[in-house]
Amino acid sequence: MPRAGLSAAAVVDVAMALLDEEGPAALTLAAVAGRAGVATPSLYKHVRNLAELRVLISVRVMDEMTERGTEVLLGRSGDDGIRALMAAYRQYVLENPHRYAAMIQQPEPAIAEAAARLVNVFFAAMRSRGLEGEDAVHATRCVRAAVHGFAVLESSGGFGLPQKTEESFALLTEMIISGLPAGQGAS
Amino acid sequence: MPRAGLSAAAVVDVAMALLDEEGPAALTLAAVAGRAGVATPSLYKHVRNLAELRVLISVRVMDEMTERGTEVLLGRSGDDGIRALMAAYRQYVLENPHRYAAMIQQPEPAIAEAAARLVNVFFAAMRSRGLEGEDAVHATRCVRAAVHGFAVLESSGGFGLPQKTEESFALLTEMIISGLPAGQGAS
DNA sequence: GCTTTATGGCTATAGACATTAGCCAAGGAG
DNA sequence: CTCCTTGGCTAATGTCTATAGCCATAAAGC
Numbered sequence: 001m002p003r004a005g006l007s008a009a010a011v012v013d014v015a016m017a018l019l020d021e022e023g024p025a026a027l028t029l030a031a032v033a034g035r036a037g038v039a040t041p042s043l044y045k046h047v048r049n050l051a052e053l054r055v056l057i058s059v060r061v062m063d064e065m066t067e068r069g070t071e072v073l074l075g076r077s078g079d080d081g082i083r084a085l086m087a088a089y090r091q092y093v094l095e096n097p098h099r100y101a102a103m104i105q106q107p108e109p110a111i112a113e114a115a116a117r118l119v120n121v122f123f124a125a126m127r128s129r130g131l132e133g134e135d136a137v138h139a140t141r142c143v144r145a146a147v148h149g150f151a152v153l154e155s156s157g158g159f160g161l162p163q164k165t166e167e168s169f170a171l172l173t174e175m176i177i178s179g180l181p182a183g184q185g186a187s
Numbered sequence: 188m189p190r191a192g193l194s195a196a197a198v199v200d201v202a203m204a205l206l207d208e209e210g211p212a213a214l215t216l217a218a219v220a221g222r223a224g225v226a227t228p229s230l231y232k233h234v235r236n237l238a239e240l241r242v243l244i245s246v247r248v249m250d251e252m253t254e255r256g257t258e259v260l261l262g263r264s265g266d267d268g269i270r271a272l273m274a275a276y277r278q279y280v281l282e283n284p285h286r287y288a289a290m291i292q293q294p295e296p297a298i299a300e301a302a303a304r305l306v307n308v309f310f311a312a313m314r315s316r317g318l319e320g321e322d323a324v325h326a327t328r329c330v331r332a333a334v335h336g337f338a339v340l341e342s343s344g345g346f347g348l349p350q351k352t353e354e355s356f357a358l359l360t361e362m363i364i365s366g367l368p369a370g371q372g373a374s
Numbered sequence: 375g376c377t378t379t380a381t382g383g384c385t386a387t388a389g390a391c392a393t394t395a396g397c398c399a400a401g402g403a404g
Numbered sequence: 405c406t407c408c409t410t411g412g413c414t415a416a417t418g419t420c421t422a423t424a425g426c427c428a429t430a431a432a433g434c
Contacts, residue, residue, distance in 0.1 A: 040393090041392095044394085050393090107344065134350060137348055138354060141337070142337075142355060142362055146333045149333055149337065157294065168325045178366055179362025179366050191382080217421085227422090
């Protein structure tokens with residue numbers, strides 16, 4: 001038998017594809033193994049267990065979001081940067097609802113680090129808006145909370161009424177931006 | 188053997204106690220049965236399956252929140268009502284993190300109805316603030332998104348930094364309130 | 375009070391998964 | 405060409421959901 005040539009990263013790739021197509025409930029080691037053309041126990045040569053696979057997926061997702069956020073902040077500053085960051089965040093969740101839903105919030109160090117990288121993008125946006133220190137911490141929390149909450153509710157069908165969610169999100173964005181502390185560079 | 192005298196409601200009671208004490212991962216039919224002093228299959232006489240139990244729990248939680256919200260809105264109106272509602276929501280989640288985390292967002296009719304009841308509380312707060320129709324829909328979404336996002340991040344340890352979350356939440360509340368459309372009864 | 379019957383409990387069983395142990399071949403290092 | 409690390413495999417265990425089918429309890433009817 002030729003080897004399948006797996007690796008931890010390849011296992012995560014397969015798992016993410018499965019996740020995208022069939023949702024979080026379908027994410028089992030058996031299904032991942034099947035899709036990778038391998039017997040289930042073989043996965044343990046690359047990943048400690050299912051819990052670790054979930055952690056690796058979470059890190060992947062957070063890093064993807066960090067990358068998108070970083071891109072979108074290039075060449076933008078002040079309120080514009082924050083608007084763009086919020087829009088990009090929401091868009092990622094709408095495009096990848098299952099990935100986002102699979103994200104885990106836990107005291108795992110690897111996750112904490114990835115989360116810190118993502119939070120740093122928000123911090124950068126705050127800094128370019130003239131917010132530093134305490135103010136930046138509180139402002140970041142508010143922006144994250146708003147966009148996270150909206151994205152979760154929207155992507156999980158929590159907004160039942162027919163009204164356009166675009167408009168709701170625009171309102172939320174402007175609420176947040178106009179409520180930010182003064183700072184230096186309000187544009 | 189004397190009967191245990193279970194019922195669907197009693198099963199949910201036991202499940203919620205288990206959930207509170209040991210978290211969502213420990214919520215298995217086997218564990219619920221053990222705690223109820225009954226063999227696992229006996230639960231199926233009261234609940235169709237684990238999925239239905241989860242739905243029943245979600246409905247319970249939503250109804251608890253609806254009740255708390257309704258209480259807190261009595262005798263309050265305008266911005267004050269919204270502030271109080273947001274505070275009560277956050278408080279519930281902080282007091283019952285596992286219950287809140289166990290809530291499911293799905294096309295189940297029973298859940299949709301409970302969710303609608305909860306959303307109606309937000310609507311009532313908006314109405315007393317002078318918001319109606321479209322405006323009320325968008326405003327409700329924004330308030331729910333903000334408070335849901337904050338509560339989730341806070342209760343799952345998503346705010347790593349040491350700064351007080353009280354202050355962050357106060358900022359978020361004021362951001363939201365001051366950003367609401369004009370309406371009639373802005374207090 | 376006695377019979378009947380629906381119901382709530384039980385045991386046995388099957389099937390999906392995660393996980394561990396231990397074997398064996400592939401394929402790179404020397 | 406040989407050695408040995410590594411990545412695959414099969415076998416087996418334990419946990420959990422779920423179903424089938426049995427039996428006693430307790431309530432309802434007489």
